[in-house]
Amino acid sequence: MKILHLADLHIGKKINEFSMIEDQKFILKKILEIMDDVKPHAVIIAGDVYDKTVPTIEAIELLDDFIFEISKREISTFIISGNHDSAERLSFGAKVMKFGKIYISPVFDGKISKYTLSDENGKINFYLMPFLKPMNVKKFFLDEEINSYDDAARLIVKNMNIDVSQRNILIAHQFVTETSQSELEEKNVGGLDNISAEIFCDFDYVALGHIHKAYSIGEKKRIRYCGSPLKYSLSEVNVEKSVTIVEINSKDDFKTEIVSLVPLRDMQVIKGTFEEITKNSFYCDINTKNYISMTLTDENEVPNALQKLRDIYENILKLDYDNKRTQKYNKIDFEKIKKRDPFEVFSEFYELQNNQKMTAEQEEIMKNLIGEIWEVEL
Template sequence: MKILHLSDLHFGKRLNNFSLLEDQIYVNQQIFQLAKNQKIDAVIIAGDIFDKSIPSADAVQLFDEFLNFWAELNLPIFIINGNHDSAERLSFGLNIFSHNNIYISPVYNGEIKSITLKDNYGNINFYLLPFLKPSMVRPFFSDEEIKSHTQALKIALKNLPLNKDERNILIAHQFVTGAVVSDSEEINVGGLDNIDAHIFDDFDYVALGHIHTPQTILRDTIRYCGSLLKYSFSEANQQKSATIIDITTKEQINITTFPIKPLHDMRKIKGSYAELTNRQNYINTNTDDYIFATLTDEEDIPDAINRLRSIYPNIMQLEYDNKRTRTNQIIDTSDINSLKTPIEFFNEFYQLQNNQGLNDAQMQIMQDLIDSIWEEQP
């Protein structure tokens, strides 16, 4: 059986006030074509379907179109809520959806929803574990001590009627200890939400969501498929992909990744304003990409980000890397009462802020300004 493993779609995502709706439609079309070409038998979405618990109308419409595609192919699709989703909203209509092979995890009630598919090798059991925190599990296991996320997940999984002779797949949306994160994930300080991967030992494959970087934990079959799009500039150098698992027997699980091409790539550029606006430096690049620009000019360029947008229309962020930004200067005011002229005080202040003194033209402008102020004093 060939199973497409997806997660972290984040429909409705906005990044630096840019809507990523067109980007998400673009990659969805690639996923649909991949499913057809590879003759997929089932689809997993391991959480974070939406970017917000109350999604926008556009996001809901996009999800509707997404589900319609799989329904038309009559493929079973297994969906759990992530930490960005509202479990109540996402599970709306789940009983009706199930008649069309769309299986959605319900709001957690102490039990884990399971669905069984059959192929030539027997049963494959899919367990839909929604995003959980200790506070969500405690009400249903009052006689258990549940302090950590690992304890909560271990107890939630403890009473599953798991047949170890059959193939068992767990779908989960948690932060497993050892996972490499990027800036776009919401991770608790100090690793309080860490899950020990050994609690998944009884499952043949664990389809994980939550971490946007594709990776495996402990073994190849405990896998984060990663997001289809880059959602922070810390992911700029990543190759995003879709994961397909091909399961025959319990011992034979093949994992293949297929690269995904974004509508707009996300990349960083660095140089002086003159270098970044030099046609020879950008002529052979995709200037429509989402850009993080770092200017190395010592002087701030007035309205730099809007001026750069004439070349890079989708520039998202701008920063400076120069003497001033590389040094955290402390202004010493211990000799504030010493006999110095106002222009000398200002020149010292400017030096501390910018790691260089006023030039002659700036010095003259400031002196004229100081003189005019002093003349107006009674």
């Protein structure tokens, strides 16, 4: 059985007030094209389907279109809620959607939804575990001691009654690590939400969401974060995005394939002087519609720099400076300056802030201002 693993769509996401809807429409269309090429038997969306618990109308319409396109292809699709989703809103209409082979995890009621598909190799079970906090689990297991995410996950899996003779897939949206249980007990004192990977040893594949970078856990590589389909943070500038194709023909016959995703607009970092980065020779080979973190190295601030730069680079997410003023941190001792001459105090402040002295023109301006304010002649 071939399965396409997705997660962390974050539909409706904004980055520094830039709406990602157009980018998300583009990438979801590309994912549909991958489905047409790969022809999976099932699709998994492992949480954080929306970016907000109360999604925008645009976000709802985009998800509706995406799910409709998948259902037209008659592909069984399994969706769980993540920590960014409202389980109640995401699961609205879930009973009707089952007729279109779209299965959505309901609000947690103490049990985990299980759906079974079959192929020439027998049955394969999909367990849908939405994002859960210990308190969500505890109210259904009052007699159990649940002090951590690890305790909660361990108890939930224990109550699944997994038939290990069949192929089993878990869909979850949690922070899973290779950390041992004893190490977790020490870490959880600090409130970390780690869940030990060894809890899921009875599953043939664990399709995870929550971490935006794609990577596998454990020697067998059967516990995997597929990552988000788009870059949603400047920390991901150098991260390649992809979808994961999983093929499980038998318990021993397992393989994965990574299919790269090319976005409508990439995310990148640009650094240089204002003069350098506004030359046509500098940006002629750059997609100037990309989402950009811009750093200017000019010693003096450029007036209206952001507005001027956006005439070329329209999607600047961030603008800052890297120069003598920003490279050094200086501290002011306010107790020592209370009785000192205002001009001397300001001169020192300027030098501390800018790592250079005022020009003669700037000194003259400040002397005139201080003279007017304090009514003294400098």
